[in-house]
Amino acid sequence: MFGNFIDQFWPSTIDGLSLGAIYALVALGYTMVYGVLRLINFAHSEIFMIGTFAGLITLNAIGLSGSVGGVALIGVVLLLAVVGALASGASAVALEFVAYRPLRRRGASRLAALISAIGASLFLQQLFARVLIPWWFDLPEEKGALPIQHHFVERTPVVSVGDLTIPNDKLMVFVGAILMMIALDQFVNRTRLGRGIRAAAQDPETAVLMGVNIDRVVSTTFLIGGAMAGVAAALYLLRFEDSHYFVGFLLGIKAFTAAVLGGIGNLRGALLGGLTLGLIEMYGSVIFGTEWQHVVAFSVLVLVLMFRPTGILGESLQQARA
Amino acid sequence: MTDNANTKTGAVLTKEAPPAADNDNSRGLGGRFADIVPRARRVAGNWPAPARPVIFGLNVVLGPLVALSDAFHDWWVRQGRAARWAVYGLLILFALVLPSDMIGNVMSPHTEWQTLLFFPIGGYILLAIGLNVVVGQAGLLDLGYVAFFAVGAYAMAIFGKYHGWNFWEILIVGVVISALSGIVLGAPTLRLRGDYLAIVTLGFGEIIRIAAQNWDYVNGPNGISGIPHPPNLSDWEIPEGQPWEFLGLAGMKPFTYGALDGRPYYYLMLAAIIASIIFCKRLENSRVGRSWAAIREDEDAAELMGVPTFRFKLGAFAIGAAIGGAAGVVYASQATSIIPNNFPFILSATILAAVVLGGSGNLPGVMVGAFLVAWLPEYFRGLAEYRILIFGLALVVMMALRPEGILPSRRRQAELAEGTGGMGALGAEVAGPGTQAATEGAK
Numbered sequence: 001m002f003g004n005f006i007d008q009f010w011p012s013t014i015d016g017l018s019l020g021a022i023y024a025l026v027a028l029g030y031t032m033v034y035g036v037l038r039l040i041n042f043a044h045s046e047i048f049m050i051g052t053f054a055g056l057i058t059l060n061a062i063g064l065s066g067s068v069g070g071v072a073l074i075g076v077v078l079l080l081a082v083v084g085a086l087a088s089g090a091s092a093v094a095l096e097f098v099a100y101r102p103l104r105r106r107g108a109s110r111l112a113a114l115i116s117a118i119g120a121s122l123f124l125q126q127l128f129a130r131v132l133i134p135w136w137f138d139l140p141e142e143k144g145a146l147p148i149q150h151h152f153v154e155r156t157p158v159v160s161v162g163d164l165t166i167p168n169d170k171l172m173v174f175v176g177a178i179l180m181m182i183a184l185d186q187f188v189n190r191t192r193l194g195r196g197i198r199a200a201a202q203d204p205e206t207a208v209l210m211g212v213n214i215d216r217v218v219s220t221t222f223l224i225g226g227a228m229a230g231v232a233a234a235l236y237l238l239r240f241e242d243s244h245y246f247v248g249f250l251l252g253i254k255a256f257t258a259a260v261l262g263g264i265g266n267l268r269g270a271l272l273g274g275l276t277l278g279l280i281e282m283y284g285s286v287i288f289g290t291e292w293q294h295v296v297a298f299s300v301l302v303l304v305l306m307f308r309p310t311g312i313l314g315e316s317l318q319q320a321r322a
Numbered sequence: 323m324t325d326n327a328n329t330k331t332g333a334v335l336t337k338e339a340p341p342a343a344d345n346d347n348s349r350g351l352g353g354r355f356a357d358i359v360p361r362a363r364r365v366a367g368n369w370p371a372p373a374r375p376v377i378f379g380l381n382v383v384l385g386p387l388v389a390l391s392d393a394f395h396d397w398w399v400r401q402g403r404a405a406r407w408a409v410y411g412l413l414i415l416f417a418l419v420l421p422s423d424m425i426g427n428v429m430s431p432h433t434e435w436q437t438l439l440f441f442p443i444g445g446y447i448l449l450a451i452g453l454n455v456v457v458g459q460a461g462l463l464d465l466g467y468v469a470f471f472a473v474g475a476y477a478m479a480i481f482g483k484y485h486g487w488n489f490w491e492i493l494i495v496g497v498v499i500s501a502l503s504g505i506v507l508g509a510p511t512l513r514l515r516g517d518y519l520a521i522v523t524l525g526f527g528e529i530i531r532i533a534a535q536n537w538d539y540v541n542g543p544n545g546i547s548g549i550p551h552p553p554n555l556s557d558w559e560i561p562e563g564q565p566w567e568f569l570g571l572a573g574m575k576p577f578t579y580g581a582l583d584g585r586p587y588y589y590l591m592l593a594a595i596i597a598s599i600i601f602c603k604r605l606e607n608s609r610v611g612r613s614w615a616a617i618r619e620d621e622d623a624a625e626l627m628g629v630p631t632f633r634f635k636l637g638a639f640a641i642g643a644a645i646g647g648a649a650g651v652v653y654a655s656q657a658t659s660i661i662p663n664n665f666p667f668i669l670s671a672t673i674l675a676a677v678v679l680g681g682s683g684n685l686p687g688v689m690v691g692a693f694l695v696a697w698l699p700e701y702f703r704g705l706a707e708y709r710i711l712i713f714g715l716a717l718v719v720m721m722a723l724r725p726e727g728i729l730p731s732r733r734r735q736a737e738l739a740e741g742t743g744g745m746g747a748l749g750a751e752v753a754g755p756g757t758q759a760a761t762e763g764a765k
Contacts, residue, residue, distance in 0.1 A: 034517070038517075040517060040520065097370060098370075098373075098718070099718050099722075101368075101370075102368045102369050102377075102722040103721060103722060103725055105368035106365070106368055106725060108721070108725030108726070109682075109725060109726070111457070111463070111678050111682060112678060112721045112725035112726070113721070113725075114463075114674075114678075115674065115675050115678045115679065115717055115721050116717065116718050116721040116722065118671045118674075118675060118714075118717065119675070119713075119714045119715065119716070119717025119718040119720075119721065120714065120717075120718050121714070122668075122710055122711070122713060122714030122717070123711055123714030123715050123718065124714075125714075126708070126710045126711035126714060127711060130708060130711060249667075253524065253525075253528070253667075256521055257521060257525065260517075260518055260521045264517065264518075291532075291535070291536045292532075292536065294528060294529075294532055295528075295529050295532050295533060295536075297525075298522075298525030298526070298528060298529050299529070301521070301522065301525055302510060302511065302522055302525065302526075305511070305514055305518055305522060306510050306511075309513065309514050309518065310518075
């Protein structure tokens with residue numbers, strides 16, 4: 001059991017970090033919306049799913065057949081990231097407009113907003129499974145729920161130290177995610193709009209009195225969170241090369257777990273939580289077997305929360321300072 | 323905080339709010355009907371322009387129903403004991419004749435109504451009553467409620483099939499085990515803030531399902547089949563040639579539990595539902611129920627006033643879990659085979675939707691919500707593939723139209739009007755003395 005773990009330590013560390021980086025990017029969307037609205041945006045997992053399909057459609061559209069490697073692969077992934085970010089960001093803003101804004105205006109309970117989010121999540125999943133996927137990929141209607149694959153990645157080891165080799169896709173996932181996180185952190189901490197987000201997270205009433213346009217701040221928050229999920233979707237395609245209508249569900253739960261683990265509402269916490277969760281899952285599946293991967297993840301969450309009730313970093317978006 | 327707000331809080335906490343504090347009470351049915359159009363216009367104003375006509379129309383259509391239910395409530399609070407018992411009696415009578423084919427043909431053209439009544443309709447109602455204790459009364463967000471349903475069902479399967487116990491023994495054991503699992507889950511997690519609790523319960527729900535999938539003792543993903551039916555209570559059958567012949571219930575044996583007839587199980591579920599209603603209603607009006615209301619409205623204040631909040635939260639969890647477990651035992655005894663995938667997260671979400679849609683905290687509302695959530699997708703089975711899509715859309719629209727639920731609890735409505743626990747008018751929880759944002763800052 002543990003001998004296996006020692007053998008597999010470095011490979012599973014690399015797997016864990018690249019998986020965790022994707023969790024972290026998706027977790028940002030949860031954590032930002034939670035920071036500003038105190039709302040669990042349950043439909044965020046579907047925003048991610050939309051990003052993966054935007055990527056798959058792009059791959060079809062540019063007529064890519066066979067796999068690419070090297071610099072060409074970086075170009076393809078950049079394209080997927082841009083398309084994914086646009087599609088997911090736009091859907092996130094639209095989602096806020098339709099499912100949350102009317103409730104917000106009426107001062108509805110957070111529970112009502114959560115149910116609205118669950119409804120939107122179901123609606124989007126089914127819309128893809130029953131209508132859009134069969135249409136886009138020219139499938140009979142009953143096949144809409146099946147995974148759509150598109151192999152385009154040529155995996156080559158780029159770094160090798162002794163026994164340890166890091167393949168190009170995992171390295172790109174990790175580096176790409178870290179770059180996005182740094183960019184976001186700078187945006188929230190240094191720009192005017194970022195200051196608006198922090199102000200709204202800290203004290204919405206005072207922020208409005210000070211001239212912050214709360215609707216614009218909320219829209220921006222959803223846009224950025226969605227765009228991050230879109231980039232995560234591109235990295236997910238790079239890593240796993242397939243998607244289906246339900247792809248967001250488990251990943252969304254894991255990402256939310258990551259956000260909570262790091263301290264919800266905290267951007268750096270999302271990164272830390274995501275990477276921690278990714279590593280725990282991979283180590284857990286080596287030690288206890290892959291079928292216990294998810295159980296290990298949730299058990300660790302409960303354990304961490306018992307000792308650190310507000311997550312590892314604990315502070316929230318409002319307190320983040322440059 | 324102004325004096326006005328304080329008096330309102332006082333009214334909220336008293337058992338029955340004096341009419342003067344509640345503006346709605348002073349209006350008659352006519353006044354309510356006159357208000358439908360302006361109200362619909364106000365609600366539609368919150369929406370983006372293209373959606374406004376649709377929202378306005380829906381509100382005008384739903385308005386009379388809401389007005390009638392409000393008027394009924396006004397009538398209800400004025401009634402004495404006799405009239406109330408008469409209404410209870412009529413409702414129970416109605417529930418007893420519900421499996422009639424006559425009603426079934428109207429309500430369920432696509433599936434067998436008698437089976438439908440047992441599950442999902444009856445099952446969802448019982449689960450919603452249980453979840454309402456946790457979410458509606460104690461104000462704890464539980465996203466993994468299905469776990470307790472699964473624990474009850476697996477208790478029935480394991481003790482019934484492997485150990486040959488009888489249904490009635492397992493019902494007791496299953497309820498106790500579920501309540502214990504509620505305590506085991508609650509003890510480490512109930513000290514957490516609300517949203518952390520949500521994710522931990524969600525995780526627990528998944529853990530139970532995945533554990534069942536990986537555990538060979540319960541056959542992993544294949545589940546357990548051949549679970550025994552409950553033993554027959556009596557062979558009595560409803561005599562023929564009686565005045566109620568037209569209902570088509572004659573010849574049925576309501577206490578004989580076989581494989582074919584779903585109706586005896588429906589009556590079993592009905593008995594469980596009625597028992598749970600009485601239990602929850604008694605609790606709601608007791609010291610326990612008032613403590614839950616206090617915890618829901620302001621946990622810190624409740625603690626300060628001497629309410630042992632942790633113990634009562636744990637109690638709410640255990641009672642909710644026990645009711646969920648009872649539903650699981652009854653369900654498994656009818657289904658005779660269960661698999662882990664009978665207990666997915668989406669079932670938790672659906673039950674939660676039922677509670678919120680119906681009116682969190684108000685038992686009749688919660689039951690109406692559960693009925694709608696269970697029945698509508700079955701009724702629209704003609705639309706087959708698209709029914710879940712429509713269900714999702716309906717949730718979004720219903721929440722926008724009536725975020726407080728179809729039949730909201732009066733007390734909950736007053737809380738929302740004060741801004742406690744709401745998203746506030748500005749798009750975020752307003753930081754007031756009662757909100758968690760403030761609690762966080764103080765720690």
